[in-house]
């Protein structure tokens with residue numbers, strides 16, 4: 508198992524954002540994460556990347572413990588995140604942005620950094636735009652670059668934060684195809700509000716609510732579940748279907 512999370516807990520005073528979360532995720536699989544606003548989705552990513560310290564619990568990647576390590580050490584051990592709002596260095600080229608990620612997040616130098624950057628752009632469909640200024644890219648390509656920066660860091664665990672948000676339907680399909688490609692090489696966790704996108708790629712979906720994992724199952728089971736209908740649409744879980 509690539510990612511193993513056991514009993515992850517975090518609270519801000521009375522607000523519980525992670526309540527004994529367990530996750531098992533191998534390379535080659537995508538775990539979708541859904542839940543209403545404030546459910547603890549972003550907090551989960553903060554806890555995995557190490558930007559926020561957990562109150563309790565254990566995280567291991569490929570058997571190596573991550574718990575207690577600072578974010579830069581976890582990045583070196585293979586945790587990479589693509590943010591919801593891409594914030595590339597707009598005055599640098601697409602290639603230079605990927606190179607910066609390979610250098611700073613993965614600690615690569617020289618040829619190794621350049622080939623990681625090149626490979627990441629190829630993998631994310633951006634080779635043709637390598638020399639363009641990142642600030643001039645249209646939104647879909649900025650999303651691709653955000654993912655390429657994560658890939659350039661040579662991750663084992665790829666955390667995708669609403670990477671399909673704000674795109675047209677057609678573009679969402681392209682992102683779905685890209686995530687489907689990427690999950691062959693990495694363990695992927697994808698927080699996404701666009702249900703059909705997750706349904707298309709995720710092997711399993713986890714439903715968070717008040718920091719608790721309410722359900723984890725196949726996309727079809729989760730989308731049809733009474734719990735999801737209740738928390739999203741206010742239909743009581745015991746109401747007739």
Ligand SMILES: Nc1ncnc2c1ncn2[C@@H]1O[C@H](COP(=O)(O)OP(=O)(O)OP(=O)(O)O)[C@@H](O)[C@H]1O
Pocket residue numbers: 519522523524542543544545546547548549550551
């Ligand atoms: N540093 C913090 N201090 C206090 N409360 C926080 C902090 N960070 C998050 N919270 C609270 O924790 C809860 C969970 O927040 P989180 O951002 O993880 O939710 P989310 O599921 O990602 O929500 P959204 O879909 O709106 O992004 C929210 O009530 C939020 O206000």
